[in-house]
Amino acid sequence: MIQDKITTTPNTPWLMPFSRGGNGRLNLFFFPHAGGGASAFYQWSHVLPQEITSYAIQLPGRETRLREPLHHELSTVIDLLAGELRPYLENAPFIFWGHSMGALLAFELVRRLQQDGQPWPQRLLVSGYNAPQIPYADPKIHHLPEGDFITALEGLNGTPEAVLQDAELRELVLPIVRADFQLVETYAHEEAEPLPCPITVLDGVADDKTNEADLKEWQQQSTQALELFAFPGDHFFLYDLQPKLISTVLYLLNRQLQDIRITLMNGRTGSPSP
Numbered sequence: 001m002i003q004d005k006i007t008t009t010p011n012t013p014w015l016m017p018f019s020r021g022g023n024g025r026l027n028l029f030f031f032p033h034a035g036g037g038a039s040a041f042y043q044w045s046h047v048l049p050q051e052i053t054s055y056a057i058q059l060p061g062r063e064t065r066l067r068e069p070l071h072h073e074l075s076t077v078i079d080l081l082a083g084e085l086r087p088y089l090e091n092a093p094f095i096f097w098g099h100s101m102g103a104l105l106a107f108e109l110v111r112r113l114q115q116d117g118q119p120w121p122q123r124l125l126v127s128g129y130n131a132p133q134i135p136y137a138d139p140k141i142h143h144l145p146e147g148d149f150i151t152a153l154e155g156l157n158g159t160p161e162a163v164l165q166d167a168e169l170r171e172l173v174l175p176i177v178r179a180d181f182q183l184v185e186t187y188a189h190e191e192a193e194p195l196p197c198p199i200t201v202l203d204g205v206a207d208d209k210t211n212e213a214d215l216k217e218w219q220q221q222s223t224q225a226l227e228l229f230a231f232p233g234d235h236f237f238l239y240d241l242q243p244k245l246i247s248t249v250l251y252l253l254n255r256q257l258q259d260i261r262i263t264l265m266n267g268r269t270g271s272p273s274p
Contacts, residue, residue: 010055013065014084018045018054026122026257027094029085030056031102033128033236034180035159035173037063040099040239047246051257055088057081057105062176070179074108074187081105082112089119093260095253096121099238100209101184103129107221110195120197122256124222125249127202127238130210131217133189138209142182146170149178158235198224200252202245204237205230 010017015029016038028048030041038056045054059077061070071077098106103126113120141152150170153159159177163169199222201215212228219226231237231245238245 010088012084012088013060013068014058014081015088016056016058016064018042018056025051025092025260026053026253027088027092028052028054028253029094029096029106030054031096031098031106032056032059033100033102033158034184035177036102039063041097043239043241044249047241047250049250049253049257052253053092057102059180061179070175072179072182072186074104074183077105077183078108078112081109082116082118085109086118089113093122093256094119095123095125095256097125097127098129099126100128100235101180103127104132104184104187107132107195110197111192114193114195120195122197122259123252124195124197124199125202125252126199126218128204128207128210128235130214131219131221132187133191133220134214134217136185136187140181140185142178142185146174149174153177194221194223196223198222199226201226201228202238202248203228203230204233204235206233207235207237209235 018041030038030044032038032040038058041054041056048054058065059071060068071080096106096110098104106124106126110120110124139152141149144152150164154161154164159173163173199218201218203210203212203215212230215228216226229248231242231248233240233242
């Protein structure tokens with residue numbers, strides 16, 4: 001069962017709630033990788049502090065939204081996300097954590113919130129994705145014929161071999177992966193004011209999709225000092241729940257909770273406002 005205990009059941013299909021009985025003092029929103037769904041982050045809900053309520057973004061066309069049409073343009077997804085998530089960003093401080101494509105989605109959503117005068121995150125956590133202003137360097141594959149597309153995916157090691165070898169599974173999964181790759185590969189970065197929230201980068205040192213220099217360029221997207229933490233592992237290092245990664249994430253979250261406690265003691269509540 002995906003949910004252990006749901007404190008607040010969202011009235012939107014865009015959110016999958018993961019909760020261990022948190023008191024809503026801090027909300028954490030996960031944004032999954034290309035081809036992934038909300039369940040990719042489920043295991044993280046078991047290691048979070050009790051004061052945190054967590055949710056994962058569920059894009060159309062997969063898992064609980066399998067019958068809905070896929071989206072192929074990032075701007076469309078951001079437009080929809082901004083509207084659907086707004087009610088859930090106003091009742092408590094929150095953090096966004098995006099991995100790979102999810103990092104790009106989370107970043108652009110924070111931009112939209114800032115532009116619209118909405119509450120922004122206490123922190124943006126990103127992993128598996130170079131700074132968004134760095135041009136996409138990998139060969140683009142979303143437009144390839146199916147055979148070539150499968151070959152390209154085999155080289156990326158992100159889609160299980162059992163899926164690629166099974167005709168029925170391919171029919172189910174490939175359109176999702178292709179649509180998500182199109183979101184990323186057709187993204188055109190536009191210059192804008194740096195974000196007011198701090199950005200923390202989590203890096204898998206064996207990730208061949210990122211490099212340290214381009215990860216450090218995330219600094220250009222925030223007015224606050226960048227933090228970068230490196231861990232063993234490849235592009236999907238965060239799903240291994242290695243002890244060093246868990247302790248680092250818990251350190252970051254507990255530090256944020258402490259800031260919130262201090263704010264509450266000083267008589268101030270809610271997320272920072274523009």
